[in-house]
Amino acid sequence: MAVRVQEENFDIGAEISALRGDRTDIGAIVSFTGTVRDLGGTDHVAAMTLEHYPGMTERALAALESDARSRWPLDDCLVLHRCGRLEPGENIVLVVTLSAHRQAAFDAAAFLMDDLKTRAPFWKKEETADGTRWVEARASDDAAAARWSDHQAK
């Protein structure tokens, strides 16, 4: 089990290296990194602040990881989410999956991100020229998470 919530930035390469160590049985490593986007123009975002629910967050991420491990043959995985104030271009979230099979590594990483987006208790507040605003949840994220409900892991 490897889930972490932290204010500090993370180093994608270092996190992957720590997970793989000197293992020779893996074959496939997939990483997903989510970053703060600034669309510019009228949608210019100067920064965002990530609020979360300490205690429940770790439980929710651990549940996600456990769910992913039960669906796919993973050798290891990591879910790491930042909190606090982040500026455009900064890392927000990192998911890494290690498996003997590339499709399992891809699917598990996509599943972890989709499920995290709808289940992990994080909330984004953006700083814009018009003041601050809470980001609204998107129906497309619910749809992305729903597709795994009847997904048969391969």
Place this chain on the structure above:
Amino acid sequence: MAVRVQEENFDIGAEISALRGDRTDIGAIVSFTGTVRDLGGTDHVAAMTLEHYPGMTERALAALESDARSRWPLDDCLVLHRCGRLEPGENIVLVVTLSAHRQAAFDAAAFLMDDLKTRAPFWKKEETADGTRWVEARASDDAAAARWSDHQAK
């Protein structure tokens, strides 16, 4: 366009950093790393040598990348494949995709790997206790590549 074939190892974190630079419009970064597996026991692999077709390899990888870019809204991508002699645990291949949309980044990376496995002119020869043997192509790789033929990019 970023495709490379090289004998030297690569640094996953450094490659991702070089692609993203200080961009703030990306949102999603997916990496796939393929590594040399040693299943141990009677399937123990001491090393493998990757032969390729210089000239055609670069053309094939560039064609893959161009195909991926036409199917998904990618901000950038990288396809990097090693050649020469590699030992268990070493990196073989790296695909990185950058997009505003996480599903596009995931799908494009999976597509690049599936297509690379069936189109890029590389051949693996394994060193085992019984001598050397050429790795045989797998029907599952053909099937994985075929699913993109009628795939509608989202």
Place this chain on the structure above:
Amino acid sequence: MTLLYFAWVREKVGTGSETLELPDDVKDVAGLIRWLSGRDEGYAAAFAQPELIRVAVDQEHASHDAAVTEAREIAFFPPVTGG
């Protein structure tokens, strides 16, 4: 019982955490929301559209008909937007 509020629910209620004794007739999340809404204008604003409110009972996602009488900690928040 510990009640927690996050994001704009927290801002409207005016606090992130409080400990309250619930009346005996508050049995489920929906009842708790109705009772909280009557406390003052801040709560009323936070819970004006109950369908926007997500709930966790003892740190697990729960529906509005979940029981609250045995709970130690109940949290109210908007749909999550992490990742």
Place this chain on the structure above:
Amino acid sequence: MTLLYFAWVREKVGTGSETLELPDDVKDVAGLIRWLSGRDEGYAAAFAQPELIRVAVDQEHASHDAAVTEAREIAFFPPVTGG
């Protein structure tokens, strides 16, 4: 014309690259494979099962009925196993 051989095709043929003049009656890949098979035992072994042989004409994947008369470079190899 430049002919290239890779992996076990190269090992059986005994060389990775050679330049040959093709007879006039060799028009397509299948004909070229038949002609090469008759050159010596190594070629015969390499091309004994033509259905295992993949081909690139001027560095593009091609089928066994592709024309070869205008080609500059033709490569023979097993199904690829990279990645």
